[in-house]
Amino acid sequence: MSADLTHTGLTREQMARRAARDIPDGAYVNLGIGIPELVAAHIPPGREVVYHTENGVMGFGPPPPKGEEDPELINAGKKAITLLPGASFFHHADSFAMIRGGHIDFCILGAMQVAANGDLANWSTGAPDAIPAVGGAMDLVAGAGRIVVITEHVTKDGAPKLVETCTYPLTGRAVVARVFTDLAVIDVMPEGFLLREIAPGVEVDTVKRLTGAPLAVAPDLAVIEA
């Protein structure tokens, strides 16, 4: 892969802003650790979204100012949060009842790999010396309403993260509906990946070349409003 290509895509903030536009008014939302966390700051005005964190808080707000962190008020990434009016606390079994029971409408996760059938790998490389750690990812993909992924299109080494078949251990089978990357918005369709939107200045052929599985192009392909 030549180095110029990844620099023409969206920044992380732009990726988060595009993903935020998909979240409907009134949704109960769980954001994974990493780039997904950036999405909360970009919800379009006029929409009310309630954030769930699986360690047991509904209705949390932005991080507190430095020096006002409370070690007993944290999110799933173990970072300090604040509460919005109407927030609630609950224990872990209730929190995962919300997830598995289908009460969380929308979930945005990071990914190591997404396969053309919607399989997701995002918890382990399967390396023999790795310390396996799964957290709540398998529960989220099993139960949340709509699962979307936000990720760089390729790895740091330039390898595609959208692939024919995941080579890393799976988090869940056929669970991902849509992928937001720095280059494109891609839907997982029964036939495979479908390019819906493309980042400004990026060529369709570039996206195809950096995608590790066949990529169909929507007839009404749009340019992402960055």
Place this chain on the structure above:
Amino acid sequence: MIDKRVADPAAAVADIKDGDTILIGGFGEAGSPIELIHALIDQGARDLVVASNNTGNGQVGLAALIAAKRVRKMICSYPRSSNSRVFPELYRKGEIELELVPQGTLAERIRAGGAGIPAFFTPSSVGTVLAENKETRSFEGRDYVMERWLRADFALVKAELGDRLGNLTYNKSARNFGPIMCMAARTAIVQVSRIVEPGGIDPEVVVTPGVFVGRVVEVPNAAHESVLVAQGVTYP
């Protein structure tokens, strides 16, 4: 008269035996019962099976218990974090066992244990390595994996207010595993910031009813793991 109050953490954990299974509350440092864990280190029980979401940070609390080689096996969902070196080191050397469980399955196994349900079917982990060698069954066209309850000899939990009957409230997201761990242990040992008179907690806001609690010990101004780690404290 029922009086579940115990004088101090040492007395609260005195009868934990070698080989016991112990549920330890907390998600990261929030809700981690550090003073009870330190008392357990002092007490000396070994060959323990510990279920906790994580494996502790630095050289205090749960990480210190593991470092002291008291734990034979960890049951958890996320055994690493930015400051957790003790568990990964022992695990790589083959000196500690790990049963990795999805976080929601861990919670539901504990809840089921407390509720008298020996097994249940969940969609979490279906089709993944964590469902291998487990019974799966299809209900209404979807596959589910069978998971077993998780019960324990003891639970170590941190709560906020408690009374002599064992009624509890918690502090914010430190609630996490506390209520279900109290349910699933033969004896739930709870450190609280303050003990109040019966009636001092409004029945409408009791989170854990005292029937689930065995012992309550007051630990005012409990330590926070991140503060101890930042100060470079090691225990013992």
